Amino acid sequence: IAPRDRARDLVDAICAADSQALRPRDYPIEGLSAALQRAYHSDSVTAGDLAETDLRLTQLFLQYGGDLLAGRVDPSVVDGSWYIRTRRATIDSTLIAALARSSFDQMTKMLAPSQPDYETLAAALLRYRAIADSGGWPTIPRGPVLAKGSRGKRVTALRLRLAASGDLEDADTAGHHGYDEDVQAAVASFQERHGLEVDSAVGPATLAALNVPLAQRIRQIEINLERLRWLPNQFGDHYILVNIPAYQLTAYDHGKAALAMKVIVGDEYKATPVFADSMSYLVFRPRWNVPASITYHEIIPGMEHDKQYLARHRMEVVDARTDSVVDPGDIDWGDIDTTDFKYQIRQKPGPDNSLGLVKFMFPNQFNIYLHDTPAGYLFGRRARAYSHGCIRLEHPVALAQWVLAGQDGWDEQQIRHEMETDSAGVPSVVQLDRKVPVYLVYLTAYADHGKVQFRDDVYGLDQRAMTRMKPAQADSTTRRRCERLKELIRV
Numbered sequence: 469i470a471p472r473d474r475a476r477d478l479v480d481a482i483c484a485a486d487s488q489a490l491r492p493r494d495y496p497i498e499g500l501s502a503a504l505q506r507a508y509h510s511d512s513v514t515a516g517d518l519a520e521t522d523l524r525l526t527q528l529f530l531q532y533g534g535d536l537l538a539g540r541v542d543p544s545v546v547d548g549s550w551y552i553r554t555r556r557a558t559i560d561s562t563l564i565a566a567l568a569r570s571s572f573d574q575m576t577k578m579l580a581p582s583q584p585d586y587e588t589l590a591a592a593l594l595r596y597r598a599i600a601d602s603g604g605w606p607t608i609p610r611g612p613v614l615a616k617g618s619r620g621k622r623v624t625a626l627r628l629r630l631a632a633s634g635d636l637e638d639a640d641t642a643g644h645h646g647y648d649e650d651v652q653a654a655v656a657s658f659q660e661r662h663g664l665e666v667d668s669a670v671g672p673a674t675l676a677a678l679n680v681p682l683a684q685r686i687r688q689i690e691i692n693l694e695r696l697r698w699l700p701n702q703f704g705d706h707y708i709l710v711n712i713p714a715y716q717l718t719a720y721d722h723g724k725a726a727l728a729m730k731v732i733v734g735d736e737y738k739a740t741p742v743f744a745d746s747m748s749y750l751v752f753r754p755r756w757n758v759p760a761s762i763t764y765h766e767i768i769p770g771m772e773h774d775k776q777y778l779a780r781h782r783m784e785v786v787d788a789r790t791d792s793v794v795d796p797g798d799i800d801w802g803d804i805d806t807t808d809f810k811y812q813i814r815q816k817p818g819p820d821n822s823l824g825l826v827k828f829m830f831p832n833q834f835n836i837y838l839h840d841t842p843a844g845y846l847f848g849r850r851a852r853a854y855s856h857g858c859i860r861l862e863h864p865v866a867l868a869q870w871v872l873a874g875q876d877g878w879d880e881q882q883i884r885h886e887m888e889t890d891s892a893g894v895p896s897v898v899q900l901d902r903k904v905p906v907y908l909v910y911l912t913a914y915a916d917h918g919k920v921q922f923r924d925d926v927y928g929l930d931q932r933a934m935t936r937m938k939p940a941q942a943d944s945t946t947r948r949r950c951e952r953l954k955e956l957i958r959v
Contacts, residue, residue: 475525477572479957482532483950486940487594488580489693490535493946497953500524504956529575533566534559537579539697546933551743551834552907554698581696583703588915589696593689595634596682597941604682605632614670619646626670629678630654635661663714663923665850673850677922685913688922690940691933692913699909700744707905708747708867710838710859712740713912713923715852717838717861719870727870732841732852732860739927740836740857742910746903747830747838750868752886752896753817754827754839758783762856763813768801782816817893825887826864828871830906838906840864840887853926859908875901 479500485492500521507513507521538559543550555562566575580586599605606625614623623646631639636654638645645651652668659666662677670678703709703720710717712733719727734740758767770777778784778796785796788810799811815821824840834857841860846852854860861867865883872878878898886896912923912930925931942950 474572474575476957478525478529478532479950479953481572481576482528483942483947483954485532485535486942488536488590489593489690489940490532490540491938491940492942492950494535494540495528495531496524497528497946497949500528501949501953501956504953508956529567530563533563533575533579535697536576537562537697539694541694541937543695543698546936547742547910547929549739549741549927549929550698550910551741552699552909553744555701581699582701583696583699585911585915586693586696588918588920589689589693589913592913592920593686593693596686596689599632600682600686605629607679608670608675610675614647616647616649616652616668623647623651626655626678627651630658633658661919661921663850663921680922685922686941687934687939688913688930689920691930691937692911694933694937695909695911699907703907704905706902707907708838710906710908711914711923712742712908712910713926714914714921717859717867719867727863727866729866730847730852730862731838732843732846732855733926734855734857735853736927738855738857740855740859740908741834742908743832743834743836744905744907745830745832747828747871747906748900748903749829750871750898750900751827751829752898753825753889753891754821754823754895755817756815756821756823758813758815759835759856760809763809764804767813768804771796771801778813782818782820783813784816786812786814788812817890817895824860824864826868826883828861828864828867830904836908838864838867851924851926871900871904872898 479497482495482497483492485495503517503521503524506517510517538554538556542556543552543554562579566578569575569578606628608625608629609622611622614626624640626647627636627645628639630636630651635657636650638650655670655674656666656668658664658678659668659674662674664674664677705722706720708717708719710731710733715731715733717727717729717731718725767777767783774780785794785799786792787794794811815823819825820842822841824842827837827839829837836858838859838861843854843860844862846854846860847862865880865887868883869878869880872883886898910927910929912925914921
């Protein structure tokens with residue numbers, strides 16, 4: 469009795485599961501081997517033996533397919549700040565639909581993430597493992613900044629390192645070339661791929677990134693392949709994606725990037741959460757309702773040292789019940805009940821408002837939104853985790869143009885007029901004709917124009933994941949079992 473092609477393809481997929489950052493040893497292949505032996509290599513095979521083999525193969529596909537669809541683990545086990553709804557809720561219906569496909573390739577294509585990042589990262593995983601199998605890459609010793617014209621053993625090590633990761637074509641193991649134009653270009657490529665300042669020189673930050681152990685980069689790729697499985701398979705035709713570790717916002721139309729800009733995200737103590745919602749309106753010249761935590765820990769202490777603190781920051785106090793402005797002098801700030809605070813401090817609209825001149829609202833449980841900022845100088849910094857959780861935008865006018873495109877004549881001139889014209893201190897609210905999905909994600913390894921990118925683990929979530937998720941690469945025992953399994957199902 470010959471096994472069906474699907475069964476052979478399934479065994480091949482299970483044995484190569486580590487190429488998808490799944491663990492072959494997580495699947496019950498030892499039990500399947502025994503079943504195959506009885507079903508296909510016994511002179512006294514029974515209907516029960518065949519039924520057991522079919523059942524084991526089906527269970528194996530459901531387990532593998534479920535992992536490919538929604539990940540090895542539930543994100544809440546690894547990352548408590550991940551609130552995007554996963555595909556785990558649709559596993560049963562999706563697997564049933566996949567089983568109806570005519571080929572195994574069609575079945576798995578329906579399950580695996582369809583984002584371009586996934587295939588690029590999976591290919592990078594195999595490439596980086598091959599580098600490890602061939603001896604890895606060298607560590608570059610500490611020393612002075614390396615730049616064009618530099619020579620010596622450190623430059624030779626640099627060339628070998630850049631060649632290993634594919635940033636430089638010629639490693640020059642004989643050492644005939646120093647830090648030439650090719651190395652300059654390779655260093656610039658490496659810096660761009662790692663979110664570093666692109667100056668074509670190897671200073672402390674670039675040296676540290678070059679010397680990240682290869683095993684750590686492999687684990688980083690594995691973890692981010694898992695994160696891609698936690699995301700929706702399709703984001704839609706028109707959406708905004710903010711990658712927190714990259715400090716980057718990208719707006720997409722029909723799967724292609726239409727707009728990109730730098731952003732500022734929450735610091736490690738006020739981390740921006742991972743979630744998704746729909747943008748439904750904009751507010752021009754917004755007020756800033758100061759969160760209670762900032763009021764208690766920053767505003768009130770500031771008032772104690774500076775009687776003009778509120779006036780200097782153009783803030784006012786309102787009765788939280790009536791929304792009417794009250795005189796801050798009538799309040800005993802030294803005897804505030806934080807459990808029953810009856811007031812709201814808010815900052816008046818204007819260019820010095822902490823939210824700038826426009827905010828983009830996608831109402832959510834975290835009170836997170838996108839907004840302009842008067843602190844534009846912060847966009848010149850490489851690491852940009854400075855906010856209280858909300859996302860500050862480098863180019864708010866451009867984003868307003870994008871979300872309002874085709875709506876009521878909202879061109880750049882009209883947008884700037886709305887931002888710059890004071891309407892008696894009253895914010896202007898503009899509803900969107902078409903809601904825009906917004907995804908705030910956390911990817912420290914991803915693809916950009918076909919190149920794998922790495923970013924710093926700003927919130928330490930990679931390290932947390934590494935302690936909860938074992939490496940995916942198959943061990944020698946699992947490889948031997950897989951080879952035996954392939955023999956049994958092909959004979």
